Amino acid sequence: MKSLAELQAIREKMQNKVVLREGSGNLRVVVGMATCGIAAGARPVLNTFVEEVANSGLADKVTVTQTGCIGICQFEPVVEVYEAGKEKVTYVKMTAEKAKEVVEKHLKGGQVIEEYAIKNI
Amino acid sequence: MKELSLNILDIAKNSVKAGATEITVALTETGDALDIEIADNGCGMKPDFLAAVTDPFTTTRTTRSVGLGIPFFKMESEMTGGTFRIESTHEEDDPVSHGTVIGATFMKGHIDFIPLGDVISTVTVLIQGDDQIRWVFRHRVGEKEVFLDTDELKAVLGDVPLSEPEVVAWIGDYLKEQYEDAGLPVPASGV
Numbered sequence: 001m002k003s004l005a006e007l008q009a010i011r012e013k014m015q016n017k018v019v020l021r022e023g024s025g026n027l028r029v030v031v032g033m034a035t036c037g038i039a040a041g042a043r044p045v046l047n048t049f050v051e052e053v054a055n056s057g058l059a060d061k062v063t064v065t066q067t068g069c070i071g072i073c074q075f076e077p078v079v080e081v082y083e084a085g086k087e088k089v090t091y092v093k094m095t096a097e098k099a100k101e102v103v104e105k106h107l108k109g110g111q112v113i114e115e116y117a118i119k120n121i
Numbered sequence: 122m123k124e125l126s127l128n129i130l131d132i133a134k135n136s137v138k139a140g141a142t143e144i145t146v147a148l149t150e151t152g153d154a155l156d157i158e159i160a161d162n163g164c165g166m167k168p169d170f171l172a173a174v175t176d177p178f179t180t181t182r183t184t185r186s187v188g189l190g191i192p193f194f195k196m197e198s199e200m201t202g203g204t205f206r207i208e209s210t211h212e213e214d215d216p217v218s219h220g221t222v223i224g225a226t227f228m229k230g231h232i233d234f235i236p237l238g239d240v241i242s243t244v245t246v247l248i249q250g251d252d253q254i255r256w257v258f259r260h261r262v263g264e265k266e267v268f269l270d271t272d273e274l275k276a277v278l279g280d281v282p283l284s285e286p287e288v289v290a291w292i293g294d295y296l297k298e299q300y301e302d303a304g305l306p307v308p309a310s311g312v
């Protein structure tokens with residue numbers, strides 16, 4: 001059984017890191033979580049980003065956040081990636097599988113996946 | 122929605138938007154009935170607005186755009202022979218005790234019953250999205266119970282945010298093990 005003691009251990013491990021990290025994360029992943037996004041499958045997309053960031057130790061570099069309606073409901077689930085000094089990338093019609101690819105290629109590898117992105121939004 | 126747990130996510134997001142500091146999601150299964158209740162201490166709604174929100178199709182004038190989240194949830198429960206309820210007190214009408222309670226009962230044996238699906242994912246997404254809110258989750262099936270109160274977790278975590286990816290992962294596993302230990306099926310997506 002998972003115990004609160006285990007959570008305590010996570011706390012001790014994270015405490016110093018979280019303080020050090022304040023403001024240093026340079027990549028921000030924003031997932032649209034309004035009714036339109038949720039209905040189209042945003043929940044597994046968000047969960048995949050959070051899991052992959054936890055599993056691949058990217059938390060120092062990447063923050064994952066949620067937002068309401070991005071205004072392009074027909075393209076949901078929509079994910080935006082912000083990086084300091086670069087143009088925003090908008091990924092559309094996302095799935096958990098595509099999210100994994102974005103983590104690998106874009107977040108880790110710095111390579112935008114043009115195929116899943118749309119321009120000028 | 123494909124799963125009722127997605128409706129829960131959608132309805133609870135309304136509570137977040139309403140500025141709630143405490144949101145409770147309670148699932149109660151007794152016999153063939155599943156009851157879902159989402160309660161918040163947010164800004165609440167005025168009585169006339171409440172009427173429009175519940176049934177936008179019967180309002181003759183669309184002075185403001187109302188969404189589909191609440192009507193869908195209502196329809197999905199009524200389709201199974203269940204019932205829907207909503208109560209709300211606007212903060213201007215009661216500055217001390219305001220908020221909204223939305224509940225629906227579903228008859229699981231009905232052909233139009235939509236499965237609950239992955240309610241654990243719904244809880245982790247809600248906590249990840251708004252970690253300043255006190256989230257309480259309770260799922261009762263007969264005598265068995267799964268329970269989570271983020272205040273208890275915050276007491277252990279101190280400065281480390283609930284939305285920290287490793288913490289979110291822990292919460293998901295913690296809930297999963299509670300279902301297993303209670304001898305309940307672990308919620309999962311059908312798709």
Ligand SMILES: Nc1ncnc2c1ncn2[C@@H]1O[C@H](COP(=O)(O)OP(=O)(O)OP(=O)(O)O)[C@@H](O)[C@H]1O
Nearest residue numbers: 035135136139163165174187188189190191192221
């Ligand atoms: N818990 C709540 N507290 C206060 N106001 C609420 C609450 N839930 C709903 N409302 C009000 O009712 C409106 C309609 O809610 P509903 O979920 O049906 O649609 P919506 O959130 O506006 O749009 P969407 O279709 O994207 O969900 C909301 O915009 C909000 O003004």
Ligand SMILES: [Mg+2]
Nearest residue numbers: 131135188190
């Ligand atoms: Mg809504």
